[in-house]
Every structure is written in structure tokens, then in C-alpha cells.
Amino acid sequence: MRIAIVTDAWEPQVNGVVRTLQSVRAVLEAQGHRVEVISPDRFYSLPCPTYPEIRLALASTGSVGAMLEDFRPNAIHLATEGPLCVAARRWCLRHDMPFTTAYHTQFPDYVSARSGVPAEWIWRYIRWFHAPSQAILASTPSIRESLVAHGLAQVKHWGRGVDLTNFHPGIAPHRAMAGLEGPVQLYVGRVAVEKNIEAFLKSTHPGTKVVVGDGPARAALEARFPQAKFLGPMFGAELASAYAGADVFVFPSRTDTFGLVMIEALACGVPVAGYPVTGPIDVLTPETGATDADLTVAIGEALTKDREACARYGRSFTWEVSAHQFLHALYAMDDRDEAA
Structure with missing residues (x-):
């Protein structure tokens, strides 16, 4: 099958959307499918205001459409709600080409947290963007309910996975975690206002708080919370060793749709604490974590x-299952020449 994925989130960005698309693409290509990613690195782009790591592609409908026509996809998936996917959406509608979309991010809440704009205003845009989609791929029941409540009923499940070659129990703890006063409480992810890391750093449970990741809020948080350990970004085996050195993983975000880092922590045998919101309430079980309005x-x-x-439960999330769900949620068009 020839699958075109259009996305405003791609390398060198480091986030759950990019990691999900990369991981699913790798599985599909290993199965013999051809996957074409149309991403901002293929166009002139500008940094996103307040989020310079994200590049906004200046792509015309014609230029995106030419790439799609040249690839001749059997299925088109628009992964994000940014300008590149808007251009692809416009081309698809103009040429009567069906497509699917995904709701990866609580975009209305993110924008509201950064700008103060009411989230419901942004939901108008979300409804407009996703309404013509054949299916909206969502990762949890809570997100499905939210989309349906906002008038978008064509939702299909698309779960997430863990790289079990890297994330598993028995890994030696990271050297930076050695000798820390326990219990060691770990956060992994982007260090930005919408991740609500301040709530974690303000929690009063004794022990040591460790932050792995980078982002625009890091400098300010380091200055305000000098007792916390900020270790910067980590990936792969090094990141797994950070999980291994933690007694508990803390997920303070109130705006994520899933939270890949939670299942990575679980796969390493680390229990998870969070708020009773979308993400934690969908992922955690009574045996593997806890949610409460009081993070402490x-x-x-x-x-x-x-x-x-925790480790046993974490092993149930695989990218093979995620890729299978993605593939079967796509809207397949005519059988095009696979050798083209």
C-alpha cells in the first residue's frame, strides 16, 4: 500500500507526534508498505511564535498537491492541524480525494494556555479542519468522547506503543541518578508551560525531583526550583536508564491526549502519578499508577x-499493534500501481 502522511510536526522536533509517526512508519515499511512523509523540512518555513523549535511551512496548495500526485497514494493521512496539512486538506477537497486525520494534541487547551484565547474559539477551527475527514484517529476513549461532544463523531482508535528493545526493567540506573535522596521522582518531556511542570516541582512529597528534557520554560524553572535536578534531553538507552533510576514517574500535564512517556516508564517498571485527566485516566490501571487532584x-x-x-502492563503497548490500528483506520482509495 502507498501511504502519504502529511504532517506539520517532524524532525528535528522531539515530541510524541513525531515519535509516533516515526515508529509507525518504520513498522509499516518493514511490512512492505511505501510511506511518503510530506513535512516542513521540504519547504521554506518560519519559526512558530512562542515555539521556535516548531517550523511553520510556507507551502502552497499546488506544491503539496504536486507531491501527492507524484506519489500516487492509496491513502492520505493528515496528521496535524497546521498550515501544511491545511494546504493538503484544500487540495484533497478540491480533487475529491478522501483523507483521514488525527487528533494528537489538545490544541485548544495548548493555545489557551499560551495565549489566553478561550479554548472554545479554537474548537471552531478544530471542527472545521476535521469535519471532512473520513475518520479521525484518536488514542484514548476520553479523546473520542471529547471529539464526539464537539460534533466530530467519525472517530477511530489508534493507540500508541513502546520500543521494548530500549525500555524494559533491569536496566542500570543513569549515573546522574546515583546517590539522590529518595524517593526519586522523575518527569520526562518538553519543558514548556502547557506541560504543567511547575505543579510537579511544587509538590511536597519528600525526595528528589528530576526533570529530563528541554524547552522554553527550562531556564525559569531551574532558577525558581534550584533543589530539582535538570538533566537535559535524553533519548534511547540513556533515557531508559533515567527511568530505571526513578522510584515514581510524575506526569503533571492536564492537556495531553495520551502521554508516550507514561508507557515508557511503565515498561521500565516505574509506577506513574498524575492528575485524573485525559491521558492518565485512560492509560493507568489501579495496579500501575495513581491519579488525584492533589499531585502529592x-x-x-x-x-x-x-x-x-508495571513492567508487565507496559509490555502490552507495542508499535506493531499501533501500526496495525493505523493501517486499518485509513481510507483506501483505488488500487494504484505499486511499482509506479
């Missing part, structure tokens, strides 16, 4: 969970 309470409860049970 959630941390204390999560520390009582069995690490072996």
Missing part, C-alpha cells in the same frame, strides 16, 4: 505499586 497524594499512592506489575 498521587505520588504517594503510586509509590506503593508493584514494579513488576
Whole structure:
């Protein structure tokens, strides 16, 4: 099958959207499918205001359409709601080409957190963007419910996975975690205002708080919370060793749709604490984590969970399953020449 994925989020960005698309693409290509990614690195782009790491492609409908026509896809997937996918959406509608979309990010909440614009205003745009889609791929039941509540009923499930070659129990803890006063409480992810990391750093559970990642809020948070350890970005085996050195993983975000880092932590045998919101309530079980309106309470409860049970549950999330769900959610068009 020839699959075109159009996305405004791609390398060198480091986030859950990019990691999901990269991982699913790798599985599909290993299965013999051809996957063409149309991303901002193929166009002139500008940095996104307040988010310079994200590049906004200045792509015309014609230029994106030419790439799609040249590839001759059997299925078209628009992964994000940014300008590149808007151009692709316009071309698809103009040429009566069906497509699917995905709701990766609580975009209305993100914009509201950064700008103060009411989230419902942004939902008008979300409804406009996704309404013509054959299917909207969403990762959790809570996101499905939210989309349906906002008038978008054509939702299909698309879960997430873990690279189990890197993330598993028994890994030696990272050297930077050695000798820290326990319990060691870890956050991994982008260090930005919408991730609500301040709530984690303000929590009063005794022990050491560790932050792995980078982002625009890092300098300010380091200055305000000098007792916390900021270790910068980590990937692959090094990141797994950071999980291994933690007693509990803390996920303070209130705006994520899933939270890949939670299942990575679980696969390493680390219980998870978070708020009772979309993401944690969909991913965690009573045996593997805890949620509470008071994050300190959630941390204390999560520390009582069995690490072996966490690892066993974490192993149930694979990219092979995720890729299968993605493939079967696509809208397949005519059988085009695979050798073209």
C-alpha cells in the first residue's frame, strides 16, 4: 500500500507526534508498505511564535498537491492541524480525494494556555479542519468522547506503543541518578508551560525531583526550583536508564491526549502519578499508577505499586499493534500501481 502522511510536526522536533509517526512508519515499511512523509523540512518555513523549535511551512496548495500526485497514494493521512496539512486538506477537497486525520494534541487547551484565547474559539477551527475527514484517529476513549461532544463523531482508535528493545526493567540506573535522596521522582518531556511542570516541582512529597528534557520554560524553572535536578534531553538507552533510576514517574500535564512517556516508564517498571485527566485516566490501571487532584497524594499512592506489575502492563503497548490500528483506520482509495 502507498501511504502519504502529511504532517506539520517532524524532525528535528522531539515530541510524541513525531515519535509516533516515526515508529509507525518504520513498522509499516518493514511490512512492505511505501510511506511518503510530506513535512516542513521540504519547504521554506518560519519559526512558530512562542515555539521556535516548531517550523511553520510556507507551502502552497499546488506544491503539496504536486507531491501527492507524484506519489500516487492509496491513502492520505493528515496528521496535524497546521498550515501544511491545511494546504493538503484544500487540495484533497478540491480533487475529491478522501483523507483521514488525527487528533494528537489538545490544541485548544495548548493555545489557551499560551495565549489566553478561550479554548472554545479554537474548537471552531478544530471542527472545521476535521469535519471532512473520513475518520479521525484518536488514542484514548476520553479523546473520542471529547471529539464526539464537539460534533466530530467519525472517530477511530489508534493507540500508541513502546520500543521494548530500549525500555524494559533491569536496566542500570543513569549515573546522574546515583546517590539522590529518595524517593526519586522523575518527569520526562518538553519543558514548556502547557506541560504543567511547575505543579510537579511544587509538590511536597519528600525526595528528589528530576526533570529530563528541554524547552522554553527550562531556564525559569531551574532558577525558581534550584533543589530539582535538570538533566537535559535524553533519548534511547540513556533515557531508559533515567527511568530505571526513578522510584515514581510524575506526569503533571492536564492537556495531553495520551502521554508516550507514561508507557515508557511503565515498561521500565516505574509506577506513574498524575492528575485524573485525559491521558492518565485512560492509560493507568489501579495496579500501575495513581491519579488525584492533589499531585502529592498521587505520588504517594503510586509509590506503593508493584514494579513488576508495571513492567508487565507496559509490555502490552507495542508499535506493531499501533501500526496495525493505523493501517486499518485509513481510507483506501483505488488500487494504484505499486511499482509506479
